[in-house]
Amino acid sequence: MIASSQFLRRAFAADSVASGAVGVLLAFGGATLESLTGLQAALTEPAGYFLIAYAAFVGFLGARASLPGAVVWLVIVGNAIWALESLMLLALGWAQPTALGYAFVIGQALAVAAFAELQFMGLRRSARA
Numbered sequence: 001m002i003a004s005s006q007f008l009r010r011a012f013a014a015d016s017v018a019s020g021a022v023g024v025l026l027a028f029g030g031a032t033l034e035s036l037t038g039l040q041a042a043l044t045e046p047a048g049y050f051l052i053a054y055a056a057f058v059g060f061l062g063a064r065a066s067l068p069g070a071v072v073w074l075v076i077v078g079n080a081i082w083a084l085e086s087l088m089l090l091a092l093g094w095a096q097p098t099a100l101g102y103a104f105v106i107g108q109a110l111a112v113a114a115f116a117e118l119q120f121m122g123l124r125r126s127a128r129a
Contacts, residue, residue: 001066001067001068001069001128002066002067002068002069002072002123002126002127002128003065003066003126003127003128004064004065004066004067004122004126005122005125005126005127007118007121007122007125008072008119008122008123008125008126009062009063009064009122010062010122011062011115011118011119011121011122012058012059012061012062012075012119012122013059013062014115014118015055015058015062015075015079015115015118015119016055016056016058016059016062017055017059018111018115019051019052019054019055019058020051020052020055020056020059022048022051022108023047023048023049023050023051023052023054023055024048024052025048026044026045026047026048026051027044027045027048027049027051027052028048030044030045030048036098036100036101037097037098037100037101037104038095038096038097038098038100038101039095039097039101039104039105040095043095058075061075069123072119072123072126073123075119076116076119076120076123077116079112079113079115079116079119080113080116082109082112083109083110083112083113083116084109086105086106086108086109086112087105087106087109089105090102090105090106
């Protein structure tokens with residue numbers, strides 16, 4: 001167990017807010033987003049529902065004074081994988097987005113990578129419980 005630093009709790013809270021907002025956008029704006037970004041609603045809507053659940057989970061973690069270190073690592077590694085897979089979506093041609101779609105995917109990948117880094121920094125500032 002670790003005693004969560006205030007930095008780690010804030011990183012989780014920020015990730016929760018951002019993931020929740022993007023999740024709602026993807027889950028309930030699929031058809032509109034598809035026309036703007038070229039990203040299929042069949043791809044974005046399930047991702048949105050996942051992000052809503054993820055946001056609740058990470059928000060819960062951000063409210064905890066102590067956490068298992070493995071759970072923190074799970075979130076950090078999960079964020080890194082999400083960022084990498086987002087870029088792979090574009091690089092490997094798994095989607096054919098518009099210019100706005102490219103900007104959206106790249107922007108969210110960079111944001112998720114930043115959350116992973118902030119959470120890692122927060123983990124390093126946390127003490128062993």
